[in-house]
Amino acid sequence: MPRAAAVAVRQSSRDTRSDVELLAAIRAGEAPAFNVLYDRYFQRVYHFAYARVHNRADAEEAVQETFTAVYRSIDAFRGQSSLLSWIYGIAKNTVNNHIRRARVLEQRVERAEDDLVRDAESALESFTPEDRLDLRRCTEAIDAALSSVTPWQAEVFVLRHFEDLPIQEIADRMHRSNDAIRSSLYRVKRLVVQAVDPELAGAV
Amino acid sequence: MTDDTMADFTIEELREFLQGDLLDVPVDPAFKERLRQRLWQLVQEQLRRNRGDA
DSSP states (O other), X not given: XXXXXXXXXXXXXXXXXXHHHHHHHHHTTOHHHHHHHHHHHHHHHHHHHHHHHOSHHHHHHHHHHHHHHHHHTGGGOOSSSOHHHXXXXXXXXXXXXXXXXXXXXXXXXXXXXXXXXXXXXXXXXXXXXXXXHHHHHHHHHHHHHHHTSOHHHHHHHHHHHTSOOOHHHHHHHHTOOHHHHHHHHHHHHHHHHHHHOHHHHTTO | OOSOOOOSOOHHHHHHHHGGGXXXXXXXXXXXXXXXXHHHHHHXXXXXXXXXXX
């Protein structure tokens, strides 16, 4: 850790101001107060999310969503409850929504896989044993690629390539910009192509 | 939840939330610092907007 950052962390952990005092200082534009409050809550929110989603990528996404929601709505905080319970409420809602979205995605992928299996079964009748082997390798490669990315990136890929939704509609559904959706699609598509046919990956 | 109305949770839940201070969880320090910078930017943008000089 750079010396300046280490000093800042030590000062941050020594600051005895209350949450409300820190909030007032942040509203006045005081960066050290922001750092103290962030350090005070980061570990709590991170541990809370990690204990529920059980992996680092999803925990980071939930932590980012929680803190973004906290600071976007900080003007609305009037001190009628403690900042602790307010932040906890946001963390709980955010993590629960995250888990719900992941479950919906899982169910949607399962349904899409069932449809694919049904379609494939009728097509399989005309397949040679080599065709069947290729198809199986391809399906396993796509599954592996989609499970290596975060749930929202996998969902974006499914919405675009399995459900044929336009970019704008996906962006609206996911509450992300069109550029973020395009960038995610590009990244996941590369992974899928790399998994299915490494020789083609360079051309994507 | 965008204002400070009480949400549906108990004191035990809050206690568990606070215990996060004592537990060792594998945090990526780079992620923590990236998020810190992004949030501080967000705060500064909001302060500028509130002052009306955005």
